[in-house]
Amino acid sequence: MGIARVRWGIVATGNISTSFTRDLAELAGEAVVTAVASRSLDSADRFADQFGIEHRYDDYRRLLEDGHVDVLYIGTPHPQHYAIARAALQAKVAVLCEKPVTLTARQARDLVAVAHENNTLFAEAMWMRTHPVVQAFFADLAKGVIGEPMEALADFGFHKPQLPARLLDPALGGGALMDGGIYPITFVHMALGSPAELKAVGSVNEDGVDLNVAMAWRYDTGAIAALTCGLRSQNPWTASVSGPEGSLLLPHRFHHPEYYIRSTAAGEERIDVPTHGLGYHYEAAEVMRALRAGLVECPALPHAATIEILDLLDETRRQIGVSYPGDDEYLGG
Numbered sequence: 013m014g015i016a017r018v019r020w021g022i023v024a025t026g027n028i029s030t031s032f033t034r035d036l037a038e039l040a041g042e043a044v045v046t047a048v049a050s051r052s053l054d055s056a057d058r059f060a061d062q063f064g065i066e067h068r069y070d071d072y073r074r075l076l077e078d079g080h081v082d083v084l085y086i087g088t089p090h091p092q093h094y095a096i097a098r099a100a101l102q103a104k105v106a107v108l109c110e111k112p113v114t115l116t117a118r119q120a121r122d123l124v125a126v127a128h129e130n131n132t133l134f135a136e137a138m139w140m141r142t143h144p145v146v147q148a149f150f151a152d153l154a155k156g157v158i159g160e161p162m163e164a165l166a167d168f169g170f171h172k173p174q175l176p177a178r179l180l181d182p183a184l185g186g187g188a189l190m191d192g193g194i195y196p197i198t199f200v201h202m203a204l205g206s207p208a209e210l211k212a213v214g215s216v217n218e219d220g221v222d223l224n225v226a227m228a229w230r231y232d233t234g235a236i237a238a239l240t241c242g243l244r245s246q247n248p249w250t251a252s253v254s255g256p257e258g259s260l261l262l263p264h265r266f267h268h269p270e271y272y273i274r275s276t277a278a279g280e281e282r283i284d285v286p287t288h289g290l291g292y293h294y295e296a297a298e299v300m301r302a303l304r305a306g307l308v309e310c311p312a313l314p315h316a317a318t319i320e321i322l323d324l325l326d327e328t329r330r331q332i333g334v335s336y337p338g339d340d341e342y343l344g345g
């Protein structure tokens with residue numbers, strides 16, 4: 013696709029849309045935000061004025077109909093992702109949609125099918141996959157520096173006296189697992205793949221929202237993993253993989269770290285990898301590369317992994333007894 017500057021449209025004007033749009037400035041020569049849509053014109057105007065965006069809408073669908081964009085970034089709460097992403101793909105507008113890309117694996121499978129039917133790029137914004145430190149970490153792991161990986165530990169958790177309301181609202185897909193737990197799950201899936209067996213426990217409040225979750229995974233190779241996430245404590249927020257020859261560790265806020273630690277017989281080494289911006293422009297660059305190549309799938313943000321991880325989230329929520337109002341929404345045939 014011979015696009016001079018890729019035209020981005022932003023759906024929703026909340027926290028992550030703001031961070032993502034700010035970071036797109038790192039790609040100013042090749043990307044431009046041409047449109048933003050919000051549920052209210054006030055918010056759309058405020059956002060558009062802040063970032064110098066030409067077209068602004070008080071309706072997500074009108075942004076698609078007007079045709080000013082090559083790719084849509086979706087930053088609404090998770091329950092809204094599915095319908096908006098589906099409408100965009102059907103309009104043949106490429107989609108980069110926040111994580112978790114849908115509430116269920118069934119919905120994600122449908123979006124992948126719709127992307128193929130319309131020959132239109134679709135990707136989940138799992139930015140951790142494209143982060144340079146995380147990529148260097150997994151390149152080291154693949155070289156075999158720790159031997160056969162046998163154990164993985166990953167944790168994601170924070171507490172704030174005033175948690176954003178979205179995180180505690182079942183109608184907005186609230187809970188520790190879908191918002192934070194998806195990172196430990198993605199990390200361990202990147203290291204070891206999908207497990208043969210998964211067990212999960214969680215503390216669920218009176219509204220049916222999981223406040224913290226512990227998961228144990230077993231593999232037929234003999235490898236195991238322990239994963240935790242929560243909204244009630246200041247967790248270590250680290251991730252590691254270990255094998256007979258040593259271990260690799262991503263430090264606090266492991267999903268966008270500054271360095272990793274390699275511990276082997278040679279000693280303990282801190283490996284720094286230079287990064288810039290907030291870290292969201294890396295996924296945007298990968299999406300634009302795929303768009304220019306005319307791909308339906310962005311190699312750095314693979315469909316199979318998105319679906320397998322949603323399968324794991326489905327099973328975990330089944331075991332801990334968490335369901336959402338939009339869970340069974342399915343727009344496919």
Ligand SMILES: NC(=O)c1ccc[n+]([C@@H]2O[C@H](COP(=O)([O-])OP(=O)(O)OC[C@H]3O[C@@H](n4cnc5c(N)ncnc54)[C@H](OP(=O)(O)O)[C@@H]3O)[C@@H](O)[C@H]2O)c1
Nearest residue numbers: 024025026027028050051055087088089090110111112178
């Ligand atoms: N990749 C990351 O680092 C990262 C970080 C945080 C969150 N996320 C993901 O991004 C998504 C949004 O999270 P956020 O923290 O940005 O949330 P947020 O600050 O609450 O913003 C969400 C935005 O979605 C729009 N929206 C549409 N329907 C809504 C509804 N029924 N209730 C509330 N807002 C609604 C609103 O924008 P308008 O009023 O303009 O329509 C709102 O500002 C989630 O899926 C989350 O998992 C990713």
